[in-house]
Amino acid sequence: xxxxxxxxxxxxxxxxxxxxxxxxxxxxxxxxxxxxxxxxxxxxxxxxxxxxxxxxxxxxxxxxxxxxxxxxxxxxxxxxxxxxxxxxxxxxxxxxxxxxxxxxxxxxxxxxxxxxxxxxxxxxxxxxxxxxxxxxxxxxxxxxxxxxxxxxxxxxxxxxxxxxxxxxxxxxxxxxxxxxxxxxxxxxxxxxxxxxxxxxxxxx
Numbered sequence: 001x002x003x004x005x006x007x008x009x010x011x012x013x014x015x016x017x018x019x020x021x022x023x024x025x026x027x028x029x030x031x032x033x034x035x036x037x038x039x040x041x042x043x044x045x046x047x048x049x050x051x052x053x054x055x056x057x058x059x060x061x062x063x064x065x066x067x068x069x070x071x072x073x074x075x076x077x078x079x080x081x082x083x084x085x086x087x088x089x090x091x092x093x094x095x096x097x098x099x100x101x102x103x104x105x106x107x108x109x110x111x112x113x114x115x116x117x118x119x120x121x122x123x124x125x126x127x128x129x130x131x132x133x134x135x136x137x138x139x140x141x142x143x144x145x146x147x148x149x150x151x152x153x154x155x156x157x158x159x160x161x162x163x164x165x166x167x168x169x170x171x172x173x174x175x176x177x178x179x180x181x182x183x184x185x186x187x188x189x190x191x192x193x194x195x196x197x198x199x200x201x202x203x204x
Contacts, residue, residue, distance in 0.1 A: 069182060069183050070181060070182055070183070071086060071094075071096070071175065071177045071181050071182060071183045072086075072161075072164040072165060073085060073086045073087065074086055074161050074164065076130065076155040076156060076157060076158075076161065077138075077155065077156045078153060078154070078155050078156075079131075079138075079141060079142045079145050079153075079154040079155070079156070080142075083155075084128070084153055084155055086177075086181070089126050089128065089177075090181070091124065091179055092124045092125065092126050092179060093120075093124060093125045093126070093176070093177070093178060093179055093200060093203045093204055094125075094126050094127075094128055094176070094177040095113075095116070095125070095126070095127045095128070095174060095175070095176055095177075095196070095200070096128050096130065096165075096174065096175040096176075096177060097109075097113065097127060097128065097129045097130065097172060097173075097174045097175075098130050098132055098157065098162065098165070098168045098171050098172060098173045098174070099129055099130070099131060099132065099171050099172050100131060100132045100133045100171055101131070101133055101137070101140060101141055101144045102133070103171050103172065105171075105172055105189060105190040106171055106172045107148075108190060109172060109190050109191070110148055110150065112192075112193035112196070113127050113129075113150075113152065114148075114149065114150065114151050114152075115193065116193065116196060116197065116200065117151050117152045118151065119197075120200055120204065123204045124179070124204060125200060125204060126152065126153070127152035127153075128152065128153050128154075128155065129150070129152060129153065129154040129155065130154075130155050130157035130161060131154060131155065131156055131157055132157050132158075132162060132168070132171060133156075135158075138156055141154065141156065166186075170188050170189070172188075172189065172190065173186070173187070173188050174186065174187050174191070176199055176200070176203065178203050179203070184203065185199055
């Protein structure tokens with residue numbers, strides 16, 4: 001019996017090779033995956049490294065972070081002439097406020113400070129404002145004090161006192177100093193009068 005080889009040959013020739021390539025959908029999925037991985041890697045590279053305090057910064061923070069540490073002494077020129085030092089307020093509760101005439105939050109807290117000074121002055125409380133305006137702006141600071149009827153001492157500060165108190169970088173920054181001359185509290189930013197009153201009353 002003869003086999004029909006020609007028919008088998010035609011059948012073999014008629015078969016089309018099967019497609020083994022990747023489908024378009026798979027290419028899309030792969031492309032999305034590559035994009036996502038790329039975004040993750042870019043974000044990781046751009047992520048800032050955690051800041052580490054130097055030994056000097058740690059010492060400064062320890063000196064001014066509250067909890068009974070001694071307040072750094074200072075001697076600064078006063079708006080009304082002469083000079084003032086921390087020793088001039090010995091035996092009193094002192095609120096040391098770093099501020100500037102161009103600082104919006106500083107301006108908003110001044111009326112509260114005026115009221116606090118009036119309410120607790122007779123109990124041995126004093127507010128001391130330390131202006132961090134630029135050198136040469138002393139006249140503008142004095143005019144500001146008069147315009148706002150500030151009833152507490154305002155001194156002309158500098159980078160040295162800002163550094164002494166832990167490196168003041170934002171204003172307003174305010175420290176509470178007890179009768180023994182220790183920093184017991186420090187706050188950055190505008191605070192409600194009631195919060196200050198509560199802390200002051202505990203120290204008087």
